Amino acid sequence: MNNQAEYFEDRVVLRLIQFSVVWAIVGMLVGVYVAAEFLWPGLDFGQFWLSYGRIRPLHTNGIIFGFGVSALMATAFYSVQRTSHVTLFMPKLAWICCYGWQVLVLLGGISLLAGWTTSKEYAELEWPFDIAITVLWVSFGVVFFGTIANRKIRPIYVSNWFFGALIIVIAMLHVVNNLEIPVTFGKSYSLYAGAQDAIVQWWYGHNAVGFLLTGGFLGMVYYFLPKHADQPIWSYRLSVISFWAFTYSYIWAGPHHLHYSAIPEWVQSLGMVMSLVLLAPSWATMVNGVMTVSKAWPKLKTDPALKFIVLALAFYGLATFEGPMMAIRSVNVVSHFTDWTIGHVHSGALGWNAMVTYGTFYFMVPRLVGRELYSSQLAHLHFVLALAGTLLYIVSMWAAGVSQGLLWLSVDSLGELGFSFRDIMAGMQPYYALRLIAGLIFLTGTILMGWNLFMTMKGRSPVPCKPMPVAPEWQVAPKNTQDAPAVEATA
């Protein structure tokens, strides 16, 4: 582009951070409400739109698409400009992505309350939203890859591979899984039926976790962790190997959601084996991250942002160990359909996704607005609350899930069932109470962060910031610029 802006487009980054924090609070509030309905089922007050079956998907969608994707767009836009030494490609389109996505999440949430749902997990939104998601996602890709194509430095930095995989793979999964025949505006029927529908859905569902909640957030880690620790990535070679191993092997693991179900055994077994293989790239990435920060250990004592990111890596390691273990058939026979799964999801969602996002927000906002964080003490308090909330959550759900799994399966010496379903269910109340408390603690921390960031950015707009010049030996040769397809398309 000839009319390249002089300064980084950081206003859109700041706005996306603000939306992300709002969705985090709203999404977690809904989560707490859902958790309370386990204890007091009358909390829906006979209102269809407060009914558990409708607001649980609202919680998951609000967190993943509101909080998660807004944070991913913010961090991707922030880091791709800096690692490419160039300002954002088509900044107006970036703004359309930003606001379009918020409208989508808002209307999509309302549609879930209205009962518009495909029922497929993390793909509940009906076909009009599926089309809107596709358009906005492609726009996100155009801005992102366009910026990379315009870059002034030859190598594409590793964080961008992960953000790139996020954009490409999610686009593929989303389109294939949501092929459906519309009936009315709020209703469609899946192109696939029965067992085949299940296989496609969990290929999508597992990899939405893989490439959105894992890959995308690894993009954050690869940019913000070295930046913050002021250290280069420990092993470049390890990051190359783990990236491609991750991209290749994650895709296969979906069928572990369907163990012992009516899908072919070869699909289940392949899913299980590849889930175990996945442990290698997952932990390689974790080791790379921990070793990178190991030279900056003293900073952990004083810097809440770095603390969050490092703790997130620990939970990443925990969740990516637990996942493959739960994918083993003989473990899965106990864990499947129980609250253990919910605990596992939250060790990822709270411990990994939320914490790494909090760490990057505490890092970015003061830099963006050119002012110290309003209260470092409040951020340390947030850290303690986030850790306590996460631990209590996963421990209570482990206890609940393992009990459910074992009690459901128990038969006495005569082969009679040991316990009735309703008795087992009734026994879960203490764990559900602990889970509610855990959620409240975590939510409190998030609200503190919202306040802290609000006070930091209050009355400020982003500090103008120019791309750094690139050393001559790393500059893009003029010939290379023409090779990049996106540049040609817009010339």
Place this chain on the structure above:
Amino acid sequence: MNGVSLHKKLEENAGLLIFGILFVSAIGGLVQVLPSLFQESLQTPGTLTRVYNAVELTGRDIYIREGCHVCHTQQIRPLVAEVERYGPYSRASEFVYDRPFLWGSKRTGPDLHRIGGKYTDLWHELHLLDPRSVVPESIMPAYPWLTTRMATETGNIQRKMKALAMLGHPYSEAEIEAAPARLEGVTEMQALIVYLQMLGTTLSPEDAAMDMSMAEGH
């Protein structure tokens, strides 16, 4: 060319990187998901498997709208304890007219795949209106609005059946023609109960008979 210089190419060319990611991530789906979309056994109905009639289909769409699948699975695993608790384990052939599948991922309440015929219609109605009146320990929500809404309001049944017919469900012209009349005077509550009462009842007797011998002990 060694690995390092190969990767240098990838990471210095955005187009190659995009292609590389797409290629590497597509392999799993091509090898694992695509073949199963063509596997005969997954799309062949059992001897008794049939399409949902107008009322059942409406009931099923209410089940989806209310998010019943969020807490109830429809997937009985081939394990002794599950077969004892719920009935014959689930077969792929029973689900060929399920769009979408409703196997679920969480059993906060019990599995419902073989719920059909286990309780009376009256029990279901009481249970859906006030779950704790029949199951004191229950934490299920109540669904009072189902009694006041009519099955004709759930959606355009003819368009639904035509869409499914397009996807290969064997609905006759006459069936589609008669569908709105079948829904006349039926409440959403009744439609949902009709669906629940037919759930899992179309397993062929041969399959049901071989059940316990196949189930794995755990």
